[in-house]
Amino acid sequence: MAxxxxxxxxxxxxxxxxxxxxxxxxxxxxxxxPSSATSLDEAVRDLEAAAARVQDAGDAAxxxxxxxxALRLAAALPWVVAVQAPRxxxxxx
Numbered sequence: 001m002a003x004x005x006x007x008x009x010x011x012x013x014x015x016x017x018x019x020x021x022x023x024x025x026x027x028x029x030x031x032x033x034p035s036s037a038t039s040l041d042e043a044v045r046d047l048e049a050a051a052a053r054v055q056d057a058g059d060a061a062x063x064x065x066x067x068x069x070a071l072r073l074a075a076a077l078p079w080v081v082a083v084q085a086p087r088x089x090x091x092x093x
Contacts, residue, residue, distance in 0.1 A: 007076035011083045019068040029055070030071065031084045032062040038079040050074045
């Protein structure tokens with residue numbers, strides 16, 4: 001498994017900073033982008049093994065709740081392309 005210095009290149013800057021500075025038990029929702037060749041079942045199992053709580057899973061994105069240690073482990077998984085913060089959509093006024 002890659003170390004955090006390599007893995008954090010796949011993580012949005014705000015999340016990487018959070019993973020380094022936040023208390024270990026704090027939780028945050030993230031969107032994990034898997035490579036197209038990854039089995040969805042395998043990806044969910046890997047994230048759960050990294051202590052992430054998977055909320056929703058689809059071919060292009062997996063939404064999970066993580067702690068800083070879980071984010072560091074998840075980002076180092078070989079099939080992870082990117083880890084991003086979820087987007088909040090605002091209605092048009």
